[in-house]
Amino acid sequence: MNDIVSLLRRYHEALLQGSVTSIELAAIAWAGGLLAGTLLGIWRASRGRGTKRTGVAMLSVLASSIPVMVYLLWCHYPLQTLLGISVPPFATAAAVFTFYNTLTIGEIIRAAIGDLPLAFSLSSRATGVPKSVYIRHIMAPLALRAALPGYLVSQVAVLHLTLFASLISVDELFRVTQRINALEYNAVGVFSLLALFYFVLSFPLLIVARLANTRLAKLGLER
Numbered sequence: 001m002n003d004i005v006s007l008l009r010r011y012h013e014a015l016l017q018g019s020v021t022s023i024e025l026a027a028i029a030w031a032g033g034l035l036a037g038t039l040l041g042i043w044r045a046s047r048g049r050g051t052k053r054t055g056v057a058m059l060s061v062l063a064s065s066i067p068v069m070v071y072l073l074w075c076h077y078p079l080q081t082l083l084g085i086s087v088p089p090f091a092t093a094a095a096v097f098t099f100y101n102t103l104t105i106g107e108i109i110r111a112a113i114g115d116l117p118l119a120f121s122l123s124s125r126a127t128g129v130p131k132s133v134y135i136r137h138i139m140a141p142l143a144l145r146a147a148l149p150g151y152l153v154s155q156v157a158v159l160h161l162t163l164f165a166s167l168i169s170v171d172e173l174f175r176v177t178q179r180i181n182a183l184e185y186n187a188v189g190v191f192s193l194l195a196l197f198y199f200v201l202s203f204p205l206l207i208v209a210r211l212a213n214t215r216l217a218k219l220g221l222e223r
Helices: 002-045 049-065 068-076 078-083 089-114 118-126 131-168 173-184 187-219
Strands: none
Touching: 002 089, 002 131, 002 173, 002 187, 068 078, 068 089, 068 131, 089 131, 118 131, 131 173, 131 187, 173 187
């Protein structure tokens, strides 16, 4: 415990800066993924069965078969070499995490829409409500509310994924911790401190997700 306190006193500025970089990466992925993923999920849910199956297969291949770390390394080295461009590591990492988060949220939203009672859609058709109005004012709000707990939990995973940005020289929390350990040769203390920082960053999201899930259960909207 004394080692952790001592390390925190000496390296708190570097650790805080690394935490800020991790949060910035995650925030970009959260915002971009929420917007693009919501649109993707609504689009997939509004297509025919054949398109849905194709979409499921695509998401399965892209999000499950290839690790995020491979996406990151490929986009940072081979892709930029092929295109003859040079993109800052932070921008590359933010783009990859946003892409991954878009696929994740798209599937969450699609599943939430699929769980909505069919009566909503049938009633809107029977009363002559235009499809665009039904999507904007009925389907999307209900699906987003039902998907909120799963969305929040998935965003904790995105925050944790930011540690892979260290592989392409982004000075996020994990890379800063590695540098401290190289100076101190105190793996137990340094990485215990890293675990503590990730806990502090992740715990609020998990609490909000739990509260949202409890509230939705009371409203009868739990999936």
